[in-house]
Amino acid sequence: MKKIRIGIIGAGRIGKIHADNLLRHPQAEIAAIGDLFAGDELNEWAKQRGIPVVTRNSDDIIGDPSIDAVFICSSTDTHVPLIKQAAGQGKHIFCEKPISMDIRQTEEALEAVKLAGVKLQVGFNRRFDHNYRRVREHVNAGAIGDVQLVKITSRDPAPPSEEYIGSSGGMFMDMMIHDFDMARYLSGLEVEEVYAQGGVLIDPVFGKHGDVDTAIVTLRFAGGAFGVIDCSRKASYGYDQRAEVFGSKGSAATANDHPNTAVLSTEQGVWSDKPLYFFLERYEAAYRDEIERFVDCLVRGDELPVDGRDGAAAEKIALAAKLSLQRNRPVKLSEIE
Amino acid sequence: MKKIRIGIIGAGRIGKIHADNLLRHPQAEIAAIGDLFAGDELNEWAKQRGIPVVTRNSDDIIGDPSIDAVFICSSTDTHVPLIKQAAGQGKHIFCEKPISMDIRQTEEALEAVKLAGVKLQVGFNRRFDHNYRRVREHVNAGAIGDVQLVKITSRDPAPPSEEYIGSSGGMFMDMMIHDFDMARYLSGLEVEEVYAQGGVLIDPVFGKHGDVDTAIVTLRFAGGAFGVIDCSRKASYGYDQRAEVFGSKGSAATANDHPNTAVLSTEQGVWSDKPLYFFLERYEAAYRDEIERFVDCLVRGDELPVDGRDGAAAEKIALAAKLSLQRNRPVKLSEIE
Amino acid sequence: MKKIRIGIIGAGRIGKIHADNLLRHPQAEIAAIGDLFAGDELNEWAKQRGIPVVTRNSDDIIGDPSIDAVFICSSTDTHVPLIKQAAGQGKHIFCEKPISMDIRQTEEALEAVKLAGVKLQVGFNRRFDHNYRRVREHVNAGAIGDVQLVKITSRDPAPPSEEYIGSSGGMFMDMMIHDFDMARYLSGLEVEEVYAQGGVLIDPVFGKHGDVDTAIVTLRFAGGAFGVIDCSRKASYGYDQRAEVFGSKGSAATANDHPNTAVLSTEQGVWSDKPLYFFLERYEAAYRDEIERFVDCLVRGDELPVDGRDGAAAEKIALAAKLSLQRNRPVKLSEIE
Amino acid sequence: MKKIRIGIIGAGRIGKIHADNLLRHPQAEIAAIGDLFAGDELNEWAKQRGIPVVTRNSDDIIGDPSIDAVFICSSTDTHVPLIKQAAGQGKHIFCEKPISMDIRQTEEALEAVKLAGVKLQVGFNRRFDHNYRRVREHVNAGAIGDVQLVKITSRDPAPPSEEYIGSSGGMFMDMMIHDFDMARYLSGLEVEEVYAQGGVLIDPVFGKHGDVDTAIVTLRFAGGAFGVIDCSRKASYGYDQRAEVFGSKGSAATANDHPNTAVLSTEQGVWSDKPLYFFLERYEAAYRDEIERFVDCLVRGDELPVDGRDGAAAEKIALAAKLSLQRNRPVKLSEIE
CATH class of the missing domain: 3.40.50.720 (NAD(P)-binding Rossmann-like Domain)
Incomplete structure (x- = not known):
């Protein structure tokens, strides 16, 4: 072997x-x-x-x-x-x-x-997540018709350390680059224009480093479809990673994973546990599967499932978002480099 | 008109x-x-x-x-x-x-x-509930194949007054008669044998009147399918009225209605409001629809949707359950004269 | 009386x-x-x-x-x-x-x-919807802390007639004005800046009348919080009316109403009915409650729950959105009038 | 080490x-x-x-x-x-x-x-399942008050081979022994009386070997609480493993695990994937955890989490159920041995 x-x-x-x-x-x-x-x-x-x-x-x-x-x-x-x-x-x-x-x-x-x-594979682990992959399958199978809108929610349970913030490259390049890749992956479409809004609503330390901790980025895809991503460095109820693709025939949406399905009903209401805490928990299987696919493809000589062009495409969106935030205006990807 | x-x-x-x-x-x-x-x-x-x-x-x-x-x-x-x-x-x-x-x-x-x-219509309002009716439709349409099992949960949010208990005719005849009717309605089958267990787990006042406040009744239908109903006089989280019909091709199940779909997610967990409080809330539309159907049928000369034979059938099951509880053995409906 | x-x-x-x-x-x-x-x-x-x-x-x-x-x-x-x-x-x-x-x-x-x-009440019926009202209660009670983001999904099941489109005033003034009011109602905040994107993805007839059928509007509230509304004239699975308010302590979110809770599980998967079809079904109780409140307030001499200033505020947001779409740039509300 | x-x-x-x-x-x-x-x-x-x-x-x-x-x-x-x-x-x-x-x-x-x-550990893997464990935690923590009812659903996606059926020891000893253990585990109570009903509704091959393929077993626990387990050798939508414990202060219930959270909404309805197929998928982590606990306990010299007495207790319930089915009457555990 x-x-x-x-x-x-x-x-x-x-x-x-x-x-x-x-x-x-x-x-x-x-x-x-x-x-x-x-x-x-x-x-x-x-x-x-x-x-x-x-x-x-x-x-x-x-x-x-x-x-x-x-x-x-x-x-x-x-x-x-x-x-x-x-x-x-x-x-x-x-x-x-x-x-x-x-x-x-x-x-x-x-x-x-x-x-x-x-061959080069970029570490976009979310492409291997069971939830996002299923949404993509529905989209690819034509189950929702022509894509009109992609919505992504991306919230971390807790901000990183100040040391990390300082060298992270900022929210768009560090955190939302995954979401930009998801927008392309889930829709199968290329982004043409970006408008980014952002602010410091959680911790002034982000502002100190010229960064934001909360952002809304809207996207315009080739062909006219729309995208919107909301992003936060702190969701007190845990890692919030959801997506929806809406099209001419319907919608494919995915919710968070939870540690169990137990539901407690009492006089106070109906209660269940928070979502899985963070990326290590939520994407445990996705990390495993991305590596498995990488090795399998090398063994078989197959194309890799996510390559350098995907990496560059997401970076361009991140750079456009950064520029858009600075200028408070929409930025075309053709403006980048 | x-x-x-x-x-x-x-x-x-x-x-x-x-x-x-x-x-x-x-x-x-x-x-x-x-x-x-x-x-x-x-x-x-x-x-x-x-x-x-x-x-x-x-x-x-x-x-x-x-x-x-x-x-x-x-x-x-x-x-x-x-x-x-x-x-x-x-x-x-x-x-x-x-x-x-x-x-x-x-x-x-x-x-x-x-x-x-x-013409005579008996007040089995639950037959007009939007949830149970949909389950019945799935069963009638053959979507679950041959019925093998009917499961019903029937729990009140709070016990009635002692005065009511004394003259109610007991849990089987007063409360579960609705569930016995549901078992027939949802399955489209007739009951042949009943085994009832019951106890006083909530309030001794039930025992004082020779009644129980908690019961499990299992049913055997003609043709061999099974039924099981669990019943309680007090669910602290509100009226709990659910059913499932399981068959050779699948299952049709229904959950409770809630006053709203709002979900609150915080560091403490994920939380939503309790089900609708009691029968007046849950079956408000069902009460309206049963009357509408009664009047409509009289106007048009149509058959009534639930008649005296349905009333008698549920009573026989209640009487069999009572006897089964007394004797702690299964009772055939043919034993009930 | x-x-x-x-x-x-x-x-x-x-x-x-x-x-x-x-x-x-x-x-x-x-x-x-x-x-x-x-x-x-x-x-x-x-x-x-x-x-x-x-x-x-x-x-x-x-x-x-x-x-x-x-x-x-x-x-x-x-x-x-x-x-x-x-x-x-x-x-x-x-x-x-x-x-x-x-x-x-x-x-x-x-x-x-x-x-x-x-006294003047404006017909913003959604303020009386059981789901949105519950979200607002959670926000008002401080359950989610400081508001950072409001997300609204607003999709009709089917486009209106061409005759209606021609005289509707356009998607922002006709349809999204409800959503603009919801953004203010759910957050308790005032909008300062708007960026609107829109396109004709469903039916060219909208374009013929200078209108769009799909739109994303992002909002910036006084104090820095964000809002985003996605809007479509046609969701093939029915009326899609959801909202989420996210804050420093958590999130309050609401889903659609469905005609029943029945779930069918078969070899093909797990299946349930679509949401309630359109506004007459979804907001039936809300229409009733807004009228009840109007009459009650007049009888008692109380303040009305939604007044002319609310009407004007939503109109200003709609006008800003219209201008933003024309110019493809963010528009401050202070630019309107 | x-x-x-x-x-x-x-x-x-x-x-x-x-x-x-x-x-x-x-x-x-x-x-x-x-x-x-x-x-x-x-x-x-x-x-x-x-x-x-x-x-x-x-x-x-x-x-x-x-x-x-x-x-x-x-x-x-x-x-x-x-x-x-x-x-x-x-x-x-x-x-x-x-x-x-x-x-x-x-x-x-x-x-x-x-x-x-x-030391002896018996392979009751479900005690290590994340869902059942959470229900047990709620019960142990007193969140639902005094236990009044335990409900367990246990359905396989497909019957075993005839060869397996012949030597399995029958549905109670082979399949439901897990459920009998769950009844004890989730409630923390001992069973005193059993009533079992069963039939051949799926495949005559079960009858040929003196076995049943569908069963309802009701339990009476010491102290008066009730239990009911419904069991089937074939659920066409996959492995159905759910439980609920109901008590004086509320209910703790658990649903199935699914391969993903994706939901597809179209003109035909709202659709999601079936539960995980069978025990290898559903209990993958439970199998891992039971072994981890066994080794950890041996290393540390701790008590094992499930021992021989638990094995014998479940067997006695299975034998009582078998006798009950033969005689069509409730059987006390004291009658066994």
Whole structure:
């Protein structure tokens, strides 16, 4: 049985999640893991999982000719150089979102990937969520007719740390990039114009860093359909991730996942538990499935389910939203770069 | 436009509800209302509604040759003599449930109705409930295939007064008679055997009157299908009235009605309002529709939607349940004379 | 018992609905009904209801000194002159929405009402809907903390006739004016800025009349909260009327009403009936309650629950939306008039 | 880190599920797996998982002094001798349900376990289901007051093979034993009396083997509360596993799990996917958690969450149900044994 040998660059939370999901795949083998701050803890973690190499130098991974594919889970500013380097070595790539915060650099990276003839998957895990996938299936099957409107709700249960906020790239690029991808994925349409509103309603710390914590972004798709995304850094009842696609023949909508279906009815009313807390809970299976699909596609030589063009498209929408917020006017995607 | 002239005997809560629903029907006219305790209050109530005659003597109503139909809403012990008398005068009859607590007397009343060639509708209002009716439609349409199981939940929000308990005829005859009718209505099948369990779990006052406040009744239908009804005199979250019919091709189930669809999500959980409080709220439209159908059928000369045989059938099940509880064994309906 | 004598001007569908609801109120009395096209049909309709006067001349109603209040249910262009005239005669007024399509005329009418010291209620029936009212109660009670976002979905089951489209005043003034009022009602906040997008996705006939059939309107409230309304002239599954208010402590959301709670489960999936078909079904109780409140307030001398200022506020939002769509840019309400 | 060395006896479907769940536990180590029909396939399966020993002789496992605990997943008739043998060797035991079909043999096995001072967990996986566990938590927390009624629905999506039916021990012992355990678990009460009804409504093959395919079992608990379980071998819409506990202060109820929350609304109605297909899907996490708890308890020396007494209690209810069905009368548990 053919095995794909994989090196992981970046051993933060998401790098480790991907590693554990890779270990579940019978045709994936983790050859090495690298992190700038690798030390005893990572060594122990890798040892428990039988990962033979731990390094502080990503060159040890990219330069290893026995490695078929690399996972780029390091900080965003490292993505483009690492993609170029890995592509140059003929390695397939799984890269976390966003590829970069500069669409020209992203395009350069994609050019390198194309030239090298390697494959690149971007970490849009929500495409593998059971709920969104089912909505997409209904849309693709024509069950709702022509798409007229896409609505997405995206609310985190709690804001990130100030440290994270400062280097996140802002709400559009960090958080809503997933929603921009969802808008394209669920509708099967391309975005042409964006209008973004945003404000600081939750915590002044966002304003301090030039960011917003609450936003409404409306989209105009090629062909005339509309989109609207509402986004918040804090929903006190937990992670709120819903979507609806409305069309000429009906609507396909999805609600949140809950930890159980138990309902308590008393004199005070009817009560149930909050939605699953955050992305680790809600998208646990989606993270597993995106990795499974990545490995399966490499094994079989199939097209990847989400590629660099999808990454670039979402980045452009994020940049247009940023500009729209600054100017308080609609921005066409053709204005970006 | 032909009008049906109606006399109402018994001006308690249910008599007044029927009166108000009759007043809404363009082809119904209330000619008189009678009550043993008629007085100033009833006179005023009737005057506001333009009801010309108020009497303490039911003979004034049954003896009035201009009256086409009588509503018998007086106490249960008066039903049989009033039915016989009204039938003898050629009047159509709407009678509250149960017809009587003695199946032989009920049969005598039905015999009188048959001989007189008049029509009799029994007050099984739930047959007109939008939820149960839809379940029945699915069953009738064959959507669930052959019926294998009928499940009914029937819980009141609060026990009645001790005075009521004492004269109610007991849980099976007073409260569950509706459920026994529902079991027949929803399944389209006849009951052949009954096993009843019951206990006093809510208030000892029920035991004092030889009654129970909690019961489980299982049914065996002709052809082999099963039924089970759970019944309680007190659900602290409000009136709980649900049913499910399960068959070879699927299930048709109905939930409670709620005063609104609002859902509140906070750090404490997800919360909504309790179901509608009691039968007046839940069955408001059903009470209206049962009267509308009664009048419509008389106007058109159609068959009534629920007749005396339905009343007698439910009474037999109630009597079998009573005997089963006493003997703690299954009882065949053929044992009930 | 004091009775309010009422004259109705305009005997179209909505005028007749209000009439029937007035007839249910023990302290309301319909003295006259007027319609430009009054004829045999209206005479018969009025006779059945005991309404003594039918006229083609609204002066017969406004000039009748025995009449306490008038209902203005005629075409929109007649609202302002009729309000001025009725106010001049000291009559209280119930006026359908919108008061007018010209905010200066609306202000003139409100001025006349103020000078005359009479009361004016605008026909925003949705304020009396059980679902929206419950959301508002949660918001008012502080259950969701500070409002950050209001989301409204407003979709009709089927487009109106071309004749109606041509004279409707357009989607913003005709249909979304209800939603603009809901945005204010549910949040308790005033709108400061509007951005509207719209298109013709359903039927070119809308474009022919310079109108749109699909729209997204985003709102910015005083204090910084956001609003977004999506609107469509055609949802194939029926009337879709939902809202959510999201705040610092949680969310209050409401779903559609359905004709029953029955659920059919088969090999093909889990299936239930569509929402109630259209506004007559969904808002039946709301129409009744708005009339009841109007009469009750006049009887008691209380403030009306929704008044001329509410009417003008919603009109301003509609005009701002119209301008925003034309210019494809956000429009401040201060730009209107 | 202490590791529990485990041997598995019986490599059918459930044995393999337990094995894979054991492999996920960092403190469990599978030392050997045994099956009467072990061959190339099982060798390959074990090799892929790094299980060093595969045997046809269970003595190789029970006799291995390095093994701490055995999983008994072989056919029911082997459970008692294997338990006795394993207990005699001082090994902790995880045994699939039922321990046996003869309550005296079960008691003998439990006696052997007690004498040996080892621990025994019975495979009542549903106790670890997220939905049932939450209902139990509500009951334990007193949220519904005193338990008055337990209702359980238990329907398989498709009947087993005839071969399985013939050796299953019948619906009560094979399928409903889980429900009998749930009745005890959810209520925290002991059963005193049972009345069972059953019939062959789905497939005559059940009757051929003296079994039923549809059953209603009512329970009377110590203290007077009631229970009712409805059971079917075939629900065309999938695995139907629901429960409700009703008490003096309210109700805690749980619904099915679904593969996603997507809802499709069209002109035909509102539609969603069926529940998860069968026990492997519905109880996937429960199977994992029961194994995790078993290993954790052994590591820490804690009491097991479900033990031999729970196994025997459920068997007694099953035997009482069987007798009740034969005699068509209620049977007290004291009549069994």
